[in-house]
Amino acid sequence: MQEFFENLLRYPRFLLGVTLGIFFAIFGWLKPLLKNPITAIALVGFLASGFLFIFFTLRAMLGVPTV
Structure with missing residues (x-):
C-alpha cells in the first residue's frame, strides 16, 4: 500500500x-x-484576443449570467 x-x-x-x-x-x-515593438504589440493583442474569445465562448456555453 x-x-x-x-x-x-x-x-x-x-x-x-x-x-x-x-x-x-x-x-x-x-x-x-518580443524584441521588436511592433511584433510585441501584435503578440500581446493576439494573446489578449484569444483569451477573450475563449472566455466569452465558455461563458456563453455554460450559461453564466452577466452581473
Missing part, C-alpha cells in the same frame, strides 16, 4: 513538470518576437 501512495504522489510532480516544460518551450519560441 505504501508503494501505491508513493506512486500517486508522483503524478502532481509529473503534471507540474510537463506544464512548466510546455510553458518554457512556448516562451522560448516567442521571446525573439
Whole structure:
C-alpha cells in the first residue's frame, strides 16, 4: 500500500513538470518576437484576443449570467 501512495504522489510532480516544460518551450519560441515593438504589440493583442474569445465562448456555453 505504501508503494501505491508513493506512486500517486508522483503524478502532481509529473503534471507540474510537463506544464512548466510546455510553458518554457512556448516562451522560448516567442521571446525573439518580443524584441521588436511592433511584433510585441501584435503578440500581446493576439494573446489578449484569444483569451477573450475563449472566455466569452465558455461563458456563453455554460450559461453564466452577466452581473
